Amino acid sequence: MEFYGHGIPYLKDLELKGHLIVIEGPDASGRSTHAQAIQKRLEADGHAVITTGLKRSELISYGIMQAKANLGIGRRTLGLFYAADFADQLENKIIPSLEAGYIVLADRYIYTLIARNDVRGIPRRWSRDLFGFALKPDLIFYLDVSPLELVHRVFQKFSSLDYYESGMDLGLSDDMYKSFMNYQTRIAKEFQKMKATFGLEFLDGDRPIEEVDAELQEKIDWYLSNSK
Amino acid sequence: MGSDGKGETSWEGRLIAVEGVDGSGKSTQLHLLDQWLRHLNVKVFKTEWNSSETVKEITSRGKKKGLLTPTTFSLLHATDFADRYERNILPLLEAGYYVLADRYIYTAFARDIVRGCHPGWVRKIYSFAMKPAITFYFRVPVEVAVNRILLGRPKLKYYESGMDLNLSNDPYESYRIFQGRIVEQYESMVDSEGLAVVDADRGIEEQQREVRERVSLLLKSKPSQKAKPAEPAKRRVAARE
16 A cells, blocks of 8 residues: 555554445445444455544544533634544554554545535645645545435534534524535535545445445445455 | 745734754743734734644643544644634734744644654644744754753653654663654754854853844844735635624
């Protein structure tokens, strides 16, 4: 496996036998549900599977939550905080699991973080350099859900819109619904831009969950049977 | 080096940083400079490395538990810096303050590189930070600095002494080697980063005279350069109003 940029110079002679599979997509796009289903199925097939995600590091996630509660937090600051959290997961969970031969299912990866930075005016070049220590995944899926479909799913799931997922910190609109639609459209555009650069595989996420799930499973099975 | 955010400001505000190893006397010098500027009725704000309330607690928790890798160590310090930069340093400079930084990005360059992070990577992370009008580097023989520290504070902390680098099982020996490597990094930056070297192996007052001389030139000079926006204008999002 390769790193995007300079990698992690002090980790020498890494032997990564496992596979890294990423599922990207906005909140309520079905990411976690798909990840769970895939894990079950792969485990039934006899694979060792571990899931990971953003804001899950024991050390740093609490700090991010606190920082977000404090609206004075700067954009660069929050972006770096997320990067620290990701680095912790990468070094303490993802890499050791890959060394042990696990299939690592990542429920979101650096692409969400780059997209969020970008819509907040932080140069993409900087974010890409920042994540030069990240591993290139074997497969990257993006659940492409239209903002309109998404907003309905969010309301069904949570009955209210999240401040940051609506991009309210950007001051796009005082109306939270409008802000959400605008923000999610911008984020989706960022993913569109990253598609070719990072090799994201777009899946039509507006379809029923079973259909998307079947396609994901099929693609993963195909990849696993053709690797090594 | 990255291009965003470099260059001096055209505002009245000026950024002055001090750098050097622990025990080089830089904080004492900055304190005296601070007092002098206040006496001259200059608006002053002082900011210290690793002091953001938002991040400090996490960094110190991680340090206590020995959980930090060089990459997370580096990124948490960058988060801390960004928080102070976005919240204090930049707005205060815009408001015309003299911002005095006790350690700046060069501390990160030196420490993170010694810890094994890629030099190019560390520099790019901090590419958003403005270059100070003056960065004083207090040059002192490692032994002198180390002895000053060990004299007053006999117990060394794990990361402080560079124990995470496996340089030696003895914290004092580890500390000496670690500080020596940091000095090497500083020395390598003197020319490339344009650090103003102060011979810190002299009396406090003598050093301070030199520091004040340099700063008084700055006080007399009118800011001339055009302000460079922190990022290309089209990327600026008009928000948070």
